[in-house]
Amino acid sequence: MKKIGLQTYEIEKNISVIATTSLVGNKEGQGPLADYFDFIEKDDKMGEKTFEKAERTMFLKALSDVIKKAGLKKEQVDLYVGGDLMNQLVSSNYVASELQIPFLGLYNACATMTESLIVGASMLEAGGAKNVMCATGSHFSTAERQYRYPLEFGNQRQSYAQWTVTGVGATMLSSTHSSNVKIKKVTIGKVTDFGITDIANMGAAMAPAAMETLSTFFEETKTNQKDYDLIATGDLGKLGSDIFKDLMKQKGYDIETNYIDCGHMIYTIDQDTLQGGSGAGCSASVFNSYIIKKLSSGEFKKVLLISTGALMSTTTNQQGDSIPGIAHLVMLEGK
Amino acid sequence: MDKQTRNEKYIEYVEAKTPKAGWFTSLFHAFVMGATICCLGQMFSDIIRSFYPMMDLLTLGSWINIIIITLTILLTAFGCFDRLAKYGGAGTFIPISGFANSIASCAIEFKKEGLVFGIGAKMFYVAGPVLVNGVAYSLVVGIVYFIISLF
Known part of the structure; x- marks a missing residue:
């Protein structure tokens, strides 16, 4: 790995995305990206007794599928990196215990997808490991239970709130097998805190982090928005992405034409999800379906994926502390 | 620009940018829902x-109260109440x-999470603050009432 600038690294080996799997819940399956997802689960309990168990089952199904798709045996996967939104990363831990693949648990809230891609690519760069599996996900009902109110409690959401995506995305990276899609550069974000304290306004809390990471990437690689076919943020939602575009404009980059937000595009406006999707499963499921399929087909050549995470804890938030945000960037290239 | 001014400017900008819920519509919805519940109560009465006819x-x-509570619990159990509440809000x-x-x-x-640490410990997770509030205010009202009754 070659370091270019303070936060950006160039991947020197040939690291390919050899297989991806996306699995989503029923609501996401009714959204505009339905045709791109590999699995749409009608039952958000996956036949389990609790939502926490259902989240695990979702992970297991997606991970088993990505291993199969990559044409590998379980023993050939050297490492599994990833996480979820649950305290102590329970979902990932139970799944790693089931799969018996060496596991590094990561937490950067909703930015865990790009974080795991960066760690996975670094492990492949270091040599030794040949195939690394990266996966993150989230479940609406487990996140609601942990961060907000009971599911059947009748309350009104703020008009600027977002909706946690039920979904898992898994990516198999390899330095020995090859494919059309390769990871070229990565930028590791800094935790950025602009003082937002409203737990419902996560887009506003994360937008500055996304702006810092993307503008740093542009400066350090001496490129700009015109050099890429697609710039995708993770889960800023509609309001958050509007703020992000404004912030980028202040930095001198007009990203209006080739920019999408995974959270904004995963639902339609009539699905009652307010500003759009959020959660670790948001960028994970959109990246491993829509973005990867468009990269493999050659429709996109160069893509920047910037997963964004709001690193809040209900405890510190109730104590009046602000919500720090983080964003990591991965640059992918298709043929 | 130091960090504090930057944050203040940003928060100000976010507040201006964030869509506000229309107060008239929310008020109207709350009125309709609240009124419906009260009318239902009157109807049962x-x-x-x-x-x-002799009941005091x-x-x-x-x-x-028993009827409204039972109806609410039934609607909650069937998963309909949160939809009503999304419309009615405070109503x-x-x-x-x-x-x-x-x-x-x-x-x-x-x-x-079980009978003891689940239902037992967390049943008043949302209602708890309301109860504490009620007790605290009735204490204040009690003291005021006592002072007034002295004269």
């Missing part, structure tokens, strides 16, 4: 009255229905 007001009031929360829903939803939610 009239029905009971027609059968038991206190007993009648208790019966209305569903302020009458006794809101209180019943907050306890029933917690009981359903935390059943998975």
Whole structure:
């Protein structure tokens, strides 16, 4: 790995995305990206007794599928990196215990997808490991239970709130097998805190982090928005992405034409999800379906994926502390 | 620009940019929902009255509460109440229905964690603050009442 600038690294080996799997819940399956997802689960309990168990089952199904798709045996996967939104990363831990693949648990809230891609690519760069599996996900009902109110409690959401995506995305990276899609550069974000304290306004809390990471990437690689076919943020939602575009404009980059937000595009406006999707499963499921399929087909050549995470804890938030945000960037290239 | 000014400017900008819920619509929805619940209460009261014309007001009031609470808990269990509340807001929360829903939803939610540490410990997770508030205010009112009664 070659370091270019303070936060950006160039991947020197040939690291390919050899297989991806996306699995989503029923609501996401009714959204505009339905045709791109590999699995749409009608039952958000996956036949389990609790939502926490259902989240695990979702992970297991997606991970088993990505291993199969990559044409590998379980023993050939050297490492599994990833996480979820649950305290102590329970979902990932139970799944790693089931799969018996060496596991590094990561937490950067909703930015865990790009974080795991960066760690996975670094492990492949270091040599030794040949195939690394990266996966993150989230479940609406487990996140609601942990961060907000009971599911059947009748309350009104703020008009600027977002909706946690039920979904898992898994990516198999390899330095020995090859494919059309390769990871070229990565930028590791800094935790950025602009003082937002409203737990419902996560887009506003994360937008500055996304702006810092993307503008740093542009400066350090001496490129700009015109050099890429697609710039995708993770889960800023509609309001958050509007703020992000404004912030980028202040930095001198007009990203209006080739920019999408995974959270904004995963639902339609009539699905009652307010500003759009959020959660670790948001960028994970959109990246491993829509973005990867468009990269493999050659429709996109160069893509920047910037997963964004709001690193809040209900405890510190109730104590009046602000919500720090983080964003990591991965640059992918298709043929 | 130092960090504090940057944050202040950003928060100001975010507040201006964030869409506000239309207060008139929310107020109207709350009014419709609250009024419907009250009318239902009145309807049950009239029905009971027609059968038991001698029933005193206190007993009648208790019966209305029991009926509204039972209906709310049933709607919560069938997963419909949160939809009503999404429309009605304070209109569903302020009458006794809101209180019943907050306890029933917690009981359903935390059943998975067991009878003691689940339902037992967390049933008043949302309703607890309301109870504490009620007790605290009644204490204040009690003291004021006591002072007034001295003169």
